[in-house]
Amino acid sequence: MSAASSAAVIERPTPSAAAQDLPASALIRCEAVGHVYRSTLGDETQALASVSLAVADGEFLCLLGPSGCGKTTLLNMIAGFVTPTSGRIVVGGRSVEGPSPDRGLVFQDYSLFPWLTVAGNVAFGPRMAGQSAANRKTLTAELLELVGLGAAADRYPSELSGGMQQRVAIARALATDPAVLLMDEPFAALDAMTRGALQRQLLEIHERKRKTIVFVTHNIAEAIALGTRIVVLTPHPGRIAEDIRVDLPRPRRRTSNGFNTLYERLAAAIGVDMAD
């Protein structure tokens, strides 16, 4: 075990812990999961090698890695859209068999239902669950207030900016009161200013709602700004290179020493040039 490079950064045991070493109490347990994509022509792409990962309740985990390292694949397996070709995933003590409203999703591309208003989008999950109209209304109002979009309730998604759409998507994912929030580069398409504002808002939501969040990003600064823990994936095939607990005080300033030390370490782990 290497010495911690900063007082604020504490190393986890072994990054590639074997499946049986995962704590049984963890909310999400990826037990040696791997995935191989098979094309119709028979070509095989190993997107993910055996990945073992335990996410504790309330954790804000950032999955960091370069393009093509299998971040989306791993997230989609936790979501239940992609079945692992090896290993298994357990969430809340139950093996993941498919998507469930207990795992909320926020996608990179805009995924709001264009035929529903903002309020209709947020109320969609509760409606599928058969909640009463009165319940849906109070819940929707509360969640839109939480993401600061109370005034936009009756607008259609096409009338919103990208940042507003992603905030609605977050409110919609929260509406089923999921134990886990899975987010796949939700802010990647936004400009730097909007992105910063949404990051702060997401932290506030994490604080208030105490949700477990798995957040995929290929932006090192974003991972440091948000995560209580950062897991670095490297490609070909995707595997865990680093697993770092982040205890830097908030708000995390880009100019602070701890931020920069961690940044360099993550950049080295991913193998990117420090030029950018």
Next chain:
Amino acid sequence: MARVSFDQPAVLGALGAGGFLLAWEALSRSGLVSPIMLPAPSVVLQSGVALVQSGELVDHVLASLWRAALGFLAGASLGIALGVALARSPRLHGLLNPLVQTFRAIPSLAFVPLAIFWFGIGETSKIFLIAWGVFFPVWVNTFIGVRDVSPILARAGASLGATGWRMLAFVVLPGALPFIIAGLKISLSIAMVLLVAAELAGAVYGVGYLIQLSQQVFRVDQMFVGLATLGLMGFAADLAFDRAVRWLFPWICARAGDARRDAALRRERRRVGAWTQESFTP
């Protein structure tokens, strides 16, 4: 006097139409052509007014509208139902698709004699023909819309608890709606074509029948009234359809507006790009 720009589309359009009517009027009165073969617009208007006053025209229009509406409704419902079914069930698709494609390749108008032979010249043959013609575009569009529903939206729906029929009703169908509506809109004009074809082949009422009857009694002016009425009916149906869509599904228009805005932006960029290129080439 207020300045009127001759470049305004409305002004240009009115000028074009007015010029056409004046030329037609002049030609009919000039003696160069027989006014029986080509009655002047003023004469056509008079016969139109007479037909309206006698109540005849209203009866013809109502008969035609009723047939068109029933046939359209039947064909559209079947088209949507089968489109959804084939898009959702690969087995059903394999079973029925070659058959439907074969029937689709035959021009619907060719079925007029058969329909009349089977169902007579009553309402059934007309409604059948219209439904037949309307069915295919609605079916094709619904099929494509449902088959190609956005996978992201389907995933969003699934993660929010939409399964089975709820997925179909609350995610897939609304997602396919722009396609379905495009199919319905195309079918509107097809319904008109088949309506007239069926009425020309034999009827007791209807605008097509009015045209047919007028030909037999050499009333070319009344034929023109029939033609104008058909034009107005098609125009009104299109307008009513657009209004209904905008009223029922405001989001579709919002998106269309989006696309239009994007296209305009792209055009603008191209124009500016072209301009800068030109201005910088020595």
